[in-house]
Amino acid sequence: MSTITLLCIALAGVIMLLLLVIKAKVQPFVALLLVSLLVALAAGIPAGEVGKVMIAGMGGVLGSVTIIIGLGAMLGV
Structure with a gap:
């Protein structure tokens, strides 16, 4: 699949999400x-x-967010 096609699919996805x-x-x-x-x-x-x-x-995104939330909770922010 070409790059232009994938970019159009991504743009359509963002518009649909909004x-x-x-x-x-x-x-x-x-x-x-x-x-x-x-x-x-x-x-x-x-x-x-x-x-x-x-x-x-x-899973990758949640793993990163969990570290930030955990450190914030430990620091009392």
Whole structure:
């Protein structure tokens, strides 16, 4: 898949995410899950791999955030 196609898919995903949260009043976490699923499928990731990719991506982000929250709690900020 070409770079331009992937950029267009990403842009469409961002627009869809904003519309779901702002106009449709969908909860942000649910909207993020739905849009990430659709973007992954549109980008050509096999349906069986989408869940694994999403879990791996979110796990990395949550791991980083957990460290920041833990250090903030220890410092009493």
